[in-house]
Amino acid sequence: MNRQETLKSLASLLESFIERVVHLKEERLSVSEGIRRLDDIADKASQGLDMTDQAGDWFAEHNRWLTDSSLSPPDVSRINRILQQFKTNLRLAGEASLSEDKIHREIDRWSKTGEKLDRKLILRRGPEARAVAGEEQEDTIARFEHCLERLTAIFKDTCGGKKHILSVADDLLKAARLQSNKDALILSAFVIYYLKQNGYKVEPYVKKLREAEAVIGEGISGGQ
């Protein structure tokens, strides 16, 4: 490959990278551009220009933002701030035209809906799943798959020399309680549920399971 070809190849690689970056930012770009336009409208209104029609167009164009998930809470606060500023520049009752009245109502509607969006519930993963600094986080499916692999290995170890699955369940419960072994606890619960589904009386095992669960629970809360 000569120098010219190398440069062409590099240019094409960089263009493709930029294209992908822009594609990833497409939605953010559209939101930022929309907010910037609203900002311009409010700015011109503050200079005394009549921007009622432009504001009406803006509301019509961005109405879907109130129902889809395009806006983040900071976007909502920002739009509300701009709208409140814009509202102060609209002429007040008495002199207000029909279209100005409509804009007033739209601003109120956006403010109310915006408050609801702002209070959106955000679910966070529990302490167990929090990433340790510097470590890459596995997804939940991969984590569960690894857990199953560990459980299979524990099951094979525990089965050695036993003649009945109830003896395996008993040993697993002991390991869970005495060694605070969470994998043994999960596996014993699995075995107990299997036994229950196959008509065994499992109440004594369920009792032991709860005891082991409490021991492990204390260990976790004591360690925090």
Add this chain to the structure above:
Amino acid sequence: MANRGERAYLAALMALKQKDYRAAQEHFERAAPFYGDDKEFNLCFETTRLLNAVRTELAGPASTDKIDIEEVFSDG
């Protein structure tokens, strides 16, 4: 009001979308003082700058690194 840096960054991204890399670089340059250590901003800015440099290089004289000029005297 959106600050000048934010507006310039947005304009740069819009220019990138339209594949106007020169304009994008100018907008990035205006936004740069506002974005200091922002990794994402700097990555976009530097990639655009590199792309423009490569394109300038490609647009220059053909593939030779240097041009040798030789004088030839037909009668020795």
